[in-house]
Amino acid sequence: EDQVTQSPEALRLQEGESSSLNCSYTVSGLRGLFWYRQDPGKGPEFLFTLYSAGEEKEKERLKATLTKKESFLHITAPKPEDSATYLCAVQTEGTDKLIFGTGTRLQVFP
Amino acid sequence: DAGVTQSPTHLIKTRGQQVTLRCSPKSGHDTVSWYQQALGQGPQFIFQYYEEEERQRGNFPDRFSGHQFPNYSSELNVNALLLGDSALYLCASSLGDRYPYAQYFGPGTRLTVT
Incomplete structure (x- = not known):
């Protein structure tokens, strides 16, 4: 069964303290891996798509990387406005749906 | 550019x-x-509509049904509501003929069943 696991469940960082969020996946054939940011009570906001192992994407303080079994979302020098839940999702061969993990709830305090 | x-x-x-x-x-x-x-x-997939047809369905009962109109807008219908149907319902849009593609989400509808 295709599965996505995110860790940690929650992460508290001080402003400026860099860290990484992990997304491990077990799928029959990966078509793409997606990272989203979700603020409380709102819909997920698209951040990145990664297609193949070794690929990296960057946006402001965020950098996403992909291996054959997991993806990392690195947050460099985070600010309080980066506080949100970060969701990882995969799309597998032969299907159109996204399979989500349960997310990492990030809190960045001044 | 209008979002979802x-x-x-x-x-x-x-x-x-x-x-x-x-x-x-x-x-x-x-x-x-x-x-x-x-x-x-995390969000759980209910179904997807493309060219006004249901293209794929997740593990949800038949009480959940949908429709897509010629202008690509869509409706989700839920019959015989249960307390467990209380959730945030999200709609996501994408281009159906490009794989893989990112799905862009709307703000959601918060449904509370009492």
């Missing part, structure tokens, strides 16, 4: 009633997917 819009924002219904949620896709997108998100969980 959903209506209503919030809805309170009684167990056993029926509900209809609406979604307009991002400009230029032709595919709409619906997801259910329970508190503290």
Whole structure:
């Protein structure tokens, strides 16, 4: 069964303290891996798509990387406005749906 | 550029009633997917519509049904509401003929069943 696991469940960082969020996946054939940011009570906001192992994407303080079994979302020098839940999702061969993990709830305090 | 819009924002219904949620896709997108998100969980795929047909369905009962209109907008209908149907319902749009593709989400409809 295709599965996505995110860790940690929650992460508290001080402003400026860099860290990484992990997304491990077990799928029959990966078509793409997606990272989203979700603020409380709102819909997920698209951040990145990664297609193949070794690929990296960057946006402001965020950098996403992909291996054959997991993806990392690195947050460099985070600010309080980066506080949100970060969701990882995969799309597998032969299907159109996204399979989500349960997310990492990030809190960045001044 | 208009993003994905959903209506209503919030809805309170009684167990056993029926509900209809609406979604307009991002400009230029032709595919709409619906997801259910329970508190503290990731979104769960309900179904996807492309060219006015249901293209794929997740593990949801037949009480959940949908429709896509010629302008690509979509509706999600839920019959015989249960307390467990209380959740955030998300609509996502994408381009149906490009793989893999990112799905862009709307703000969601918060459904509460009492």
